[in-house]
C-alpha cells in the first residue's frame with residue numbers, strides 16, 4: 001500500500017483508527033462537537049476507556065482538562081474466544097480488522113494514550129469503588145453496561161450544572177444499554193438526547 005495513503009487513512013480527523021474500540025469512524029466528528037460543549041478546564045471522568053479510542057478524542061478536544069480514565073482492564077477483554085457480551089462476533093479487532101492478543105488492551109491504552117496525552121491519568125480498578133477524589137466534573141463519560149444504576153449517580157453527583165453525562169449505546173447480551181441509561185435519567189428527571197446518525201447519547205445537567 002502507498003505509504004502516504006496508508007497514513008491518511010489510518011488517522012481520521014486526527015484520531016488513530018488503529019486503536020480498537022466500539023466508536024465508529026463516522027462518530028468522531030459528532031463526539032468532537034459534543035465535547036466542545038464541556039465546561040472548559042474542568043476535570044473529566046471516563047469509566048471504561050478500553051483501549052482508548054474514545055479517550056484520545058476527549059484528550060484532544062478537552063486539552064485543558066485533567067482526564068481520569070478508570071478501567072478494570074481484565075485480561076479477558078483481549079480474548080476473542082470468551083463471550084463477555086459486547087465483543088463483536090468474530091473476535092476483537094480494530095476498524096482495520098486486525099486482531100490482538102489477551103493482555104494487549106491495557107498495553108495499547110498505555111502505549112497509545114498515556115504516552116501521548118499527558119492530561120490523561122489511568123486508574124486500574126472498578127468504578128465506583130476506585131473513583132478518585134474529584135471535587136467537580138465537567139464530563140462524565142460512561143461507555144459500558146456493567147454498572148448498577150446507583151453507580152451512575154456517583155459520577156452524576158459530581159457534575160457541575162452545565163456538565164455533560166455521555167456515552168455511546170450498544171447491545172449487551174440482547175439488552176439495549178440506552179434503556180438502562182434512560183431509566184437512570186428518568187430518576188434524575190432529565191432527558192437523554194441521541195444525535196441522529198450516531199450511537200452517541202448525552203444529557204446536560206440542569
Ligand SMILES: C[S@@+](CC[C@H](N)C(=O)[O-])C[C@H]1O[C@@H](n2cnc3c(N)ncnc32)[C@H](O)[C@@H]1O
Pocket residue numbers: 020021022023047048049050051052053054055070071072073074077086125126127128143144145146147
Ligand atoms: C465498551 S468498552 C468501552 C469502549 C471505548 N469507550 C471505546 O471508545 O472503544 C467498556 C469498558 O468498560 C470497562 N468497565 C465496565 N464496567 C466497569 C467498571 N465498573 N469499572 C471500570 N471499568 C469498567 C470494561 O473493562 C471495558 O473496557
